[in-house]
Amino acid sequence: xxxxxxxxxxxxxxxxxxxxxxxxxxxxxxxxxxxxxxxxxxxxxxxxxxxxxxxxxxxxxxxxxxxxxxxxxxxxxxxxxxxxxxxxxxxxxxxxxxxxxxxxxxxxxxxxxxxxxxxxxxxxxxxxxxxxxxxxxxxxxxxxxxxxxxxxxxxxxxxxxxxxxxxxxxxxxxxxxxxxxxxxxxxxxxxxxxxxxxxxxxxxxxxxxxxxxxxxxxxxxxxxxxxxxxxxxxxxxxxxxxxx
Amino acid sequence: xxxxxxxxxxxxxxxxxxxxxxxxxxxxxxxxxxxxxxxxxxxxxxxxxxxxxxxxxxxxxxxxxxxxxxxxxxxxxxxxxxx
Numbered sequence: 097x098x099x100x101x102x103x104x105x106x107x108x109x110x111x112x113x114x115x116x117x118x119x120x121x122x123x124x125x126x127x128x129x130x131x132x133x134x135x136x137x138x139x140x141x142x143x144x145x146x147x148x149x150x151x152x153x154x155x156x157x158x159x160x161x162x163x164x165x166x167x168x169x170x171x172x173x174x175x176x177x178x179x180x181x182x183x184x185x186x187x188x189x190x191x192x193x194x195x196x197x198x199x200x201x202x203x204x205x206x207x208x209x210x211x212x213x214x215x216x217x218x219x220x221x222x223x224x225x226x227x228x229x230x231x232x233x234x235x236x237x238x239x240x241x242x243x244x245x246x247x248x249x250x251x252x253x254x255x256x257x258x259x260x261x262x263x264x265x266x267x268x269x270x271x272x273x274x275x276x277x278x279x280x281x282x283x284x285x286x287x288x289x290x291x292x293x294x295x296x297x298x299x300x301x302x303x304x305x306x307x308x309x310x311x312x313x314x315x316x317x318x319x320x321x322x323x324x325x326x327x328x329x330x331x332x333x334x335x336x337x338x339x340x
Numbered sequence: 341x342x343x344x345x346x347x348x349x350x351x352x353x354x355x356x357x358x359x360x361x362x363x364x365x366x367x368x369x370x371x372x373x374x375x376x377x378x379x380x381x382x383x384x385x386x387x388x389x390x391x392x393x394x395x396x397x398x399x400x401x402x403x404x405x406x407x408x409x410x411x412x413x414x415x416x417x418x419x420x421x422x423x
Contacts, residue, residue: 188402194401197375
């Protein structure tokens with residue numbers, strides 16, 4: 097039996113119930129090991145759904161993925177370089193305004209995203225009503241309501257994950273548009289970025305990071321064992337765009 | 341200078357509310373503050389100062405975040421009167 101194992105990444109703000117969801121998914125059959133990654137502990141577990149094996153990585157809880165801290169760097173690097181089959185973004189349904197920031201950032205990095213609206217029980221208690229279908233339509237990816245600690249919504253989530261890994265769900269992530277000046281610079285950078293990174297990494301996202309002057313990403317790109325950076329001059333380093 | 345007319349977040353006292361107008365800072369620290377919820381237009385509640393006066397805890401879009409003075413100094417806006 098040489099079945100494929102699918103990799104699922106769990107991202108989310110701190111205190112959104114990410115680890116609760118992780119524990120529910122990996123359940124009793126977890127071979128969960130916590131070990132130091134770079135400087136940050138992350139957890140990895142396994143589960144089986146409909147005879148298929150899944151590996152799930154609990155990324156550090158962060159408000160952002162712009163590598164302002166080791167946590168954010170670990171989370172970002174895993175999504176970009178680990179290329180999970182699906183990234184679950186766990187949101188606190190009672191604080192969407194805050195939590196959607198991270199969701200939008202992840203959607204710029206990959207189109208294989210399922211948004212998990214966790215703590216729906218709390219939201220209900222507070223009398224909040226969330227238009228799930230509309231949110232899903234706007235974000236362009238599936239949105240699954242959950243109350244992970246009561247194990248509500250888990251079955252639907254598993255089914256959505258399975259459909260996504262089998263290519264049965266077409267997503268169309270929302271594209272955040274920036275000011276004209278920035279969009280013009282992105283357009284200018286895109287061909288160069290594509291030439292350097294090819295299809296390996298999301299070109300628009302890389303262009304945005306270059307405009308940000310994100311040196312830690314450049315560093316990470318250069319030290320990837322499997323990166324496809326072509327030889328010769330490294331365009332990336334010369335594209336610092338502090339000019340905006 | 342608009343900033344001259346605006347108050348610094350670091351000057352707001354516990355119990356006061358504060359509406360952010362601008363972040364007078366660039367680079368990763370600005371990005372960090374924005375990601376934490378310190379965005380122009382948003383309302384902040386000053387919760388409490390630590391025993392030594394720094395850092396200070398703020399309520400910002402449903403989360404408590406503590407900032408040091410060196411960060412809150414760069415956040416400008418107006419104090420909102422408590423009715």
